[in-house]
Amino acid sequence: MKGSEVRIEGIDKRFGDFHALKDVSVVVRKGEFFSLLGPSGCGKTTLLRIIAGFETPSAGLVYVDGANILPLPPNRRHVNTIFQNYALFPHLTVFENVAFPLRLKKLSRQEINRKVEDYLTLTKLTGQEYKKPAQLSGGQKQRVAIARALVNEPDVLLLDEPLSALDAKLRQHMLIELDTIHDKIGITFIYVTHDQQEALSVSDHIAVMNEGRVVQVGNPTEIYESPEDIFVANFIGEANLFHGTVSSVEGEMVSVDVKDLGILNVTMEPGDLEGMRDFKPGKKVSITVRPEKINIAIEKPPDLQPDVFSFFPCVVEEVIYNGFQSKFFVKVSGGAQGPETGPGNGNFTVKAFKQHVSYYSAGPEIKWKDRAWIWWKADDAYLVEVHDA
Amino acid sequence: MKKSRFSRLVFFLTLLFLFMPLFILVIYAFNESKNMVWTGFSLVWFERLFTGSRTIWRAFRNSILIALSSAATATVLGTLGAIGINWYNFKLKKYIQAVSLLPLILPEIIIGVSMLIFFVGIDLQLGLLRIYIAHTTFNLPFVLLVVISRLDEFDFSIIEAARDLGAHEHQTLLRIIIPMALPGIISAFLIAVTMSLEDFVITSFVSGPGSSTLPVHIYSMIRTGVSPVVNALSVVLLGGTISLVFLMRPFLKYIAHE
Amino acid sequence: MKKNYGVIYTLPTGLWVSLFFLVPVIIVFLYSFLERGELGGVVWSFSLKAYQDMLSPTFLHILVITLLISLAATALTLLIALPCGYYMARSKKKSLYLFLIIIPFLTNFLIRIYAWQAILGNSGFLNNFLIRLGLIEDHIQFLYNEWAVIIVLVYSYLPYAILPLYSTIEKFDFSLLEAARDLGTSHPGSIMRVMIPNIRAGIVSAVLFTFIPTFGAYAVPKLVGGGKNSFMLGNIIADEILVNRNWPFASATSILITLVTTAALGLYMFANKSAARAAQRKKI
Numbered sequence: 001m002k003g004s005e006v007r008i009e010g011i012d013k014r015f016g017d018f019h020a021l022k023d024v025s026v027v028v029r030k031g032e033f034f035s036l037l038g039p040s041g042c043g044k045t046t047l048l049r050i051i052a053g054f055e056t057p058s059a060g061l062v063y064v065d066g067a068n069i070l071p072l073p074p075n076r077r078h079v080n081t082i083f084q085n086y087a088l089f090p091h092l093t094v095f096e097n098v099a100f101p102l103r104l105k106k107l108s109r110q111e112i113n114r115k116v117e118d119y120l121t122l123t124k125l126t127g128q129e130y131k132k133p134a135q136l137s138g139g140q141k142q143r144v145a146i147a148r149a150l151v152n153e154p155d156v157l158l159l160d161e162p163l164s165a166l167d168a169k170l171r172q173h174m175l176i177e178l179d180t181i182h183d184k185i186g187i188t189f190i191y192v193t194h195d196q197q198e199a200l201s202v203s204d205h206i207a208v209m210n211e212g213r214v215v216q217v218g219n220p221t222e223i224y225e226s227p228e229d230i231f232v233a234n235f236i237g238e239a240n241l242f243h244g245t246v247s248s249v250e251g252e253m254v255s256v257d258v259k260d261l262g263i264l265n266v267t268m269e270p271g272d273l274e275g276m277r278d279f280k281p282g283k284k285v286s287i288t289v290r291p292e293k294i295n296i297a298i299e300k301p302p303d304l305q306p307d308v309f310s311f312f313p314c315v316v317e318e319v320i321y322n323g324f325q326s327k328f329f330v331k332v333s334g335g336a337q338g339p340e341t342g343p344g345n346g347n348f349t350v351k352a353f354k355q356h357v358s359y360y361s362a363g364p365e366i367k368w369k370d371r372a373w374i375w376w377k378a379d380d381a382y383l384v385e386v387h388d389a
Numbered sequence: 390m391k392k393s394r395f396s397r398l399v400f401f402l403t404l405l406f407l408f409m410p411l412f413i414l415v416i417y418a419f420n421e422s423k424n425m426v427w428t429g430f431s432l433v434w435f436e437r438l439f440t441g442s443r444t445i446w447r448a449f450r451n452s453i454l455i456a457l458s459s460a461a462t463a464t465v466l467g468t469l470g471a472i473g474i475n476w477y478n479f480k481l482k483k484y485i486q487a488v489s490l491l492p493l494i495l496p497e498i499i500i501g502v503s504m505l506i507f508f509v510g511i512d513l514q515l516g517l518l519r520i521y522i523a524h525t526t527f528n529l530p531f532v533l534l535v536v537i538s539r540l541d542e543f544d545f546s547i548i549e550a551a552r553d554l555g556a557h558e559h560q561t562l563l564r565i566i567i568p569m570a571l572p573g574i575i576s577a578f579l580i581a582v583t584m585s586l587e588d589f590v591i592t593s594f595v596s597g598p599g600s601s602t603l604p605v606h607i608y609s610m611i612r613t614g615v616s617p618v619v620n621a622l623s624v625v626l627l628g629g630t631i632s633l634v635f636l637m638r639p640f641l642k643y644i645a646h647e
Numbered sequence: 648m649k650k651n652y653g654v655i656y657t658l659p660t661g662l663w664v665s666l667f668f669l670v671p672v673i674i675v676f677l678y679s680f681l682e683r684g685e686l687g688g689v690v691w692s693f694s695l696k697a698y699q700d701m702l703s704p705t706f707l708h709i710l711v712i713t714l715l716i717s718l719a720a721t722a723l724t725l726l727i728a729l730p731c732g733y734y735m736a737r738s739k740k741k742s743l744y745l746f747l748i749i750i751p752f753l754t755n756f757l758i759r760i761y762a763w764q765a766i767l768g769n770s771g772f773l774n775n776f777l778i779r780l781g782l783i784e785d786h787i788q789f790l791y792n793e794w795a796v797i798i799v800l801v802y803s804y805l806p807y808a809i810l811p812l813y814s815t816i817e818k819f820d821f822s823l824l825e826a827a828r829d830l831g832t833s834h835p836g837s838i839m840r841v842m843i844p845n846i847r848a849g850i851v852s853a854v855l856f857t858f859i860p861t862f863g864a865y866a867v868p869k870l871v872g873g874g875k876n877s878f879m880l881g882n883i884i885a886d887e888i889l890v891n892r893n894w895p896f897a898s899a900t901s902i903l904i905t906l907v908t909t910a911a912l913g914l915y916m917f918a919n920k921s922a923a924r925a926a927q928r929k930k931i
Contacts, residue, residue: 054549074552087550090543091568100564101554152554393737396730400744403731407751407805410762413772417765425765425772470660477653485661492668495908496863498881499901502888503671506898509688510674526667529660558652589757590865594888607757612870615765623758630753634746 003031003188004155011060038209311375418620448606459524460581467532501594516600539573679898687892697899732812791873808853815849
């Protein structure tokens with residue numbers, strides 16, 4: 001496999017009073033598509049700029065294939081960057097932009113022509129060679145930036161929110177193309193984004209960052225299905241959160257007492273109970289349930305067992321029809337594990353998303369102000385730790 | 390709508406006010422008589438300008454020499470300065486910014502007087518060298534402003550991209566920054582040439598005998614009263630200015646920027 | 648690493664302006680506190696004589712005349728430049744008009760003054776024209792007084808005022824005027840209440856660009872002025888340097904002009920800052 005391993009150890013960066021990166025350590029494996037995901041200001045771009053060589057960290061080391069690269073200036077690192085605004089040289093043609101790094105290396109004319117053509121073909125830019133950047137569309141500029149960064153055959157490609165200047169449709173398209181290019185050339189990609197959809201759809205691994213820290217590293221499924229803290233749960237996708245206290249642990253089943261709602265059961269994965277996550281009775285936790293895991297219907301299905309399912313009566317507050325799905329915002333009253341307690345004016349607004357795979361087969365249509373039932377399986381809920389402030 | 394009719398009237402009267410003196414000047418350059426009374430068409434004043442006034446042409450040569458050399462110096466220094474001020478942060482940046490823009494703000498006479506006193510103090514007697522130094526000094530801020538306004542159109546990430554792709558600082562400067570800023574640099578140079586050719590006040594203070602420039606020479610001609618040779622000279626200069634402006638047209642937008 | 652290059656790039660400029668601009672200005676400042684030398688130059692002993700001399704009635708008269716002339720020229724320039732900038736900004740031929748305003752501005756400064764000498768002189772164009780029409784019998788003395796100075800100053804600095812006004816008015820969102828009309832203001836009312844506050848920065852720059860050079864004017868009063876009502880501070884400096892050889896006094900007068908200029912500039916920056924702060928408040 002081509003590409004390099006990037007090992008970031010204990011990176012710290014301060015800008016005056018602002019602590020941009022706090023002891024960040026991450027390992028990016030050879031040839032993988034790695035994403036740094038987080039809200040703006042979380043330090044992801046600063047980390048990328050440190051790897052590229054535009055910023056010097058206050059502490060810590062960056063190894064590429066075992067060698068510390070921090071003493072090297074950007075022009076001597078085998079790392080290239082795709083900038084957020086492309087940073088194409090406005091006075092040079094597409095061809096000359098891509099040829100720029102090769103000319104610096106003083107390659108022969110034939111070699112330059114061959115390589116530039118190769119990479120223009122890879123990025124589907126043949127025929128555009130003699131245009132200036134100002135004559136290109138956003139997507140084309142993006143391709144030139146990709147070709148220019150790759151023509152040097154770097155070990156690592158850094159991408160700083162490369163799609164943020166494109167419109168939504170083009171963004172989807174370019175993302176798939178980036179993924180294809182990654183598969184073809186096989187070098188390490190480090191991709192900075194604030195868009196969780198982008199990160200989830202193409203990454204091998206994702207580091208979720210917040211306030212200068214890496215909060216969780218994992219593959220997309222791990223990040224989405226078992227977030228380790230409330231920030232990740234909230235930032236990635238949408239989530240319903242219930243705060244409560246662990247009341248009992250029986251085998252894989254953890255019961256949590258949620259104020260005004262009663263006891264909710266959560267089934268843990270076999271591996272989760274040991275190791276880092278020890279949820280003892282009395283511990284404060286949050287339960288997260290993804291909206292698409294919550295079912296909603298006018299009638300409660302007859303066969304729901306309280307051990308395996310959590311279910312509540314509710315009132316529909318808002319229905320948002322989205323084409324491929326409907327989003328329901330419902331109000332749940334407290335203390336309900338059975339049909340006896342009717343819907344009340346409880347404090348819990350719960351989001352339930354229903355895919356329209358079988359819109360009409362799932363019973364009568366649910367409308368605004370309807371009384372309905374929601375339920376979810378204990379396996380689909382998971383616990384996250386509450387960091388005491 | 391009333392307002393716009395009023396402003397149109399003011400605008401065209403202003404154009405008349407601005408151009409009428411120049412028209413009169415040009416017309417009377419072709420007058421036979423020495424007075425401002427039309428007596429007939431003649432090219433006699435042009436003849437006298439081109440054959441009978443060698444001092445004018447020496448002053449003209451001085452002006453060109455100083456304009457080109459001081460504009461070139463100011464353009465080189467100012468372009469580098471603009472790159473440093475626009476894209477880098479360092480300790481003395483505020484100081485350099487303030488001091489290099491100040492000559493733009495102070496009335497010319499202050500610069501003229503202080504330079505005269507300075508040159509007398511260091512006993513620099515060469516008139517042309519004094520004028521060259523003075524002109525470079527007052528041209529620097531113009532070059533800085535114009536080049537900065539051009540550089541402002543680009544993002545610093547372009548410089549980072551060049552570094553990222555393997556360029557050294559000097560390669561970045563020669564292959565990226567200067568070609569990119571070239572329209573701004575050319576217009577800065579042209580402005581500096583114009584300012585230098587134009588300057589009278591500062592030059593008249595620092596120039597010594599035998600080192601007069603064209604404006605200083607014109608001054609000595611017109612302080613004694615009207616002479617049609619000056620009219621003829623004005624026609625030549627106007628022609629020169631207008632062709633220079635046409636030359637500068639593509640770069641005018643960077644002048645309007647400041 | 649970046650830091651080094653910034654210093655390297657700006658070092659030549661920094662050294663040049665420090666040596667050839669800042670040092671001379673500091674010398675002038677020092678000279679203003681010294682005694683005058685017999686044959687020009689200075690004697691190195693501290694003296695406030697130059698500043699005491701400023702309190703003489705002659706000097707105060709010149710100071711007042713200078714202020715009046717430059718204020719009058721500034722006011723007149725602004726009155727002409729405002730409608731011009733407005734018309735240009737709203738017109739479809741913006742670049743042509745801009746070009747027309749700039750052309751006379753690029754004609755040699757002395758040639759422009761000379762043109763007015765040729766027009767206003769005793770045997771100049773205007774007098775000949777009026778005599779030819781039979782409106783006057785003998786020539787009128789148009790030149791060599793404060794009015795000639797004011798006219799030529801306005802002529803010289805008009806483009807300096809029109810350009811900044813044009814560029815701010817051009818950026819002004821004219822639909823705001825329609826909104827003001829829609830809300831019930833009259834047309835002049837909408838201009839006064841909506842447009843003027845929004846183009847304030849342009850007005851202030853225009854005032855500054857005219858006031859500063861006219862306050863330090865030297866060539867114009869020298870060539871078209873005359874008598875004691877158009878002798879300005881700039882002329883005093885030149886006379887004291889070149890004729891009377893009183894360098895400390897010339898230096899002190901230069902310092903005075905510099906102070907007035909800097910004060911005007913300070914006011915400008917203060918106004919800009921408070922405008923920015925007001926804008927910020929509005930946003931919140």
